[in-house]
Amino acid sequence: MKAPGGSDAAKRRAGEHAADTVSDGDVVGLGTGSTAAHAIRALGRAVDAGLDVRGVATSYAARDLAREVGVPLTDLAAVERIDVAIDGADQVSDDLALIKGGGAAHAREKVVDAAADRFVVVADPSKETATLDRPVPVEVLPDARATVRRAVRDHGGTPTLRTAERKDGPVVTDNGNLVLDCAFGPITAPESLATDLATVPGVVAHGLFVGLADAVHVGHADGVRVRT
Ligand code: 5RP
Numbered sequence: 001m002k003a004p005g006g007s008d009a010a011k012r013r014a015g016e017h018a019a020d021t022v023s024d025g026d027v028v029g030l031g032t033g034s035t036a037a038h039a040i041r042a043l044g045r046a047v048d049a050g051l052d053v054r055g056v057a058t059s060y061a062a063r064d065l066a067r068e069v070g071v072p073l074t075d076l077a078a079v080e081r082i083d084v085a086i087d088g089a090d091q092v093s094d095d096l097a098l099i100k101g102g103g104a105a106h107a108r109e110k111v112v113d114a115a116a117d118r119f120v121v122v123a124d125p126s127k128e129t130a131t132l133d134r135p136v137p138v139e140v141l142p143d144a145r146a147t148v149r150r151a152v153r154d155h156g157g158t159p160t161l162r163t164a165e166r167k168d169g170p171v172v173t174d175n176g177n178l179v180l181d182c183a184f185g186p187i188t189a190p191e192s193l194a195t196d197l198a199t200v201p202g203v204v205a206h207g208l209f210v211g212l213a214d215a216v217h218v219g220h221a222d223g224v225r226v227r228t
Helices: 006-017 034-048 060-069 106-115 143-155 189-200
Strands: 027-030 054-057 083-086 116-123 136-140 158-161 178-183 205-206 215-220 221-226
Touching: 006 034, 006 083, 006 116, 006 215, 006 221, 027 034, 027 060, 027 106, 034 060, 034 083, 034 116, 054 060, 083 106, 106 116, 106 136, 106 205, 136 143, 136 189, 143 158, 143 178, 189 205
Parallel strands: 027 054, 027 083, 083 116, 116 215
Antiparallel strands: 136 178, 136 205, 158 178, 215 221
């Protein structure tokens, strides 16, 4: 479930600011979503100007954009570590815990972001919150959707199967799975909820990213605030 959109100018400022921190020779995780897309476009311009990087896409959408703007790509399966990942978020708490997965790409995003020496989140101010409270996207094996729904309810959540915008069927992830958006209300203990969700059989990945972000670049009208 997508967070309500913030200003594109703020997203652009955040994305470009984070792209500026990439160094020559870096393997760069390329996040998914409208804010990360600004970073990918900025990297494309930097590559045109001579920067030597290889991108690792977190989704087909990020891969297609990277190809379009000329960022050279390598396979996630071919790299053991990533220098820096730049990725968006649907919510960022005071202690840099995240909810991700508005674009249903969080399974691959988690692999890439966790493998990065430096994981930089890019966001506009609408994503900032004291306590996470948006529904947590949970990617599930299609045949496990009923059992996972029950387990989510047992953990105090209300799961809703994500449907495509045209409402003519469920959203299917790049991995061929389904997404349950799970409302828990205010999440006061994200780490323990993250562990609970991760241990439910049939869950491929959930959108709680706890203890992974190293910095958040928040775009504002008058510049970028970096939170660490
Ligand atoms: C995709 C994500 C995105 O990073 C998140 O939804 C933020 O997107 P946007 O920058 O368009 O607001 O987690 O799975």
